[in-house]
Amino acid sequence: MNAVLEKPPAKARGRKVASFAPVPAQTPANSILEDSALFAEVGDFLAQASGTDEDHAFSGESDRLLSIGAMIAFDAAKGHFSNSNAENTVYDIAACINSARLVPGDDESVERTLHINNAAERLAIIAGMPVHQMIFTDVPRPSREAAPAPSPTPLDGKQFSQEQLKELFWQAHLHMDCARHVLNHYADEAGEDVIFAFRDLLNAYLSETEARLDRDEVGTLTKGDLPDASTSICKLLTLTVPYATEHDDGVLHGVNYLLTSAKRITDGDLGVLG
Structure with missing residues (x-):
């Protein structure tokens, strides 16, 4: 996992996919093969999203979180689910996306949003629920100024050794x-x-x-x-x-x-x- 802390080139993050791709038709119950294919697509979209060129105020934790989501999706495509459950895996990936969208000061371009939306639509098919029940779509990202800041303390104004x-x-x-x-x-x-x-x-x-x-x-x-x-x-x-x-x-x-x-x-x- 230490590799997550280094942002690899976007080219190495996943197979090249289109910025917009049609969503497969939803079936009452997806087969294991269908889920595997959908997870692979989710991994591709999130890998591309993590590699877009963004104007980040801090060190790009949102990039890392999207990259982690892609890793989880690629593992799921191989049948490695969180707690042996595809739905739990969907929630883990959704948590990565939601956390990435809450990093203060990080940016999200239109290109990144498209990739995330495409990934979210596939996750919705796997879980069998609407996107808005899993993914933050209308929560404003905290600004850099809104990030937690050192609060005044009784020590302010005093001299310490x-x-x-x-x-x-x-x-x-x-x-x-x-x-x-x-x-x-x-x-x-x-x-x-x-x-x-x-x-x-x-x-x-x-x-x-x-x-x-x-x-x-x-x-x-x-x-x-x-x-x-x-x-x-x-x-x-x-x-x-x-x-x-x-x-x-x-x-x-x-x-x-x-x-x-x-x-x-x-x-x-x-x-x-x-």
Whole structure:
């Protein structure tokens, strides 16, 4: 799954397909072969969607999520379903699409929308339900300004020593590391690509914080390592919170609680300084 963090060239993401393709006629019950063919088409459309040239404000998490959806679809085309169920697989892919559409600041061109719509129509046939019951079609994407931002704390306006700031950074890292251990075990147990993607993103952000742990100075609450870590946590929470809420995922809610605590510390939680 670490490969998900690197955006491969669009050419390598899937077979070339038309931007618009007619939807196969829906039957009362699709055969395994019919579902396999539909999943292959879904994978093609999402692979193309993940490779479109977009104006992203952050690092393109929406690209990665669509790429993960394509991977799940291609596996399903080979008969590898989530929890041995084609409908569960459809929901996993839909979750990737919905999460991609909620990444603040990322863009979605008309070309990408067409690819996603074509994939969604195939998913609807497999699941036997309308597209709007699975895919976000009218929910506005949060703007970059609407993304979670460091909130004012009682520490604003006060001067802190570098030792206190380093302690805040260390405590935030510990909470993130606890979240990582939970997510690592949960990913292996759940065996779902979306959870693996969340784990890999958290590992990437933790690698950044670990590289900074031995610095003599970490900056301030408004510039440097602490606000950088806070921004990384915000980006991850923007993806994990909607997914946990939609799936009523108790373990992921726990992970989000740890990450929220880590963010509060990076923003200057006085309580952890003792």
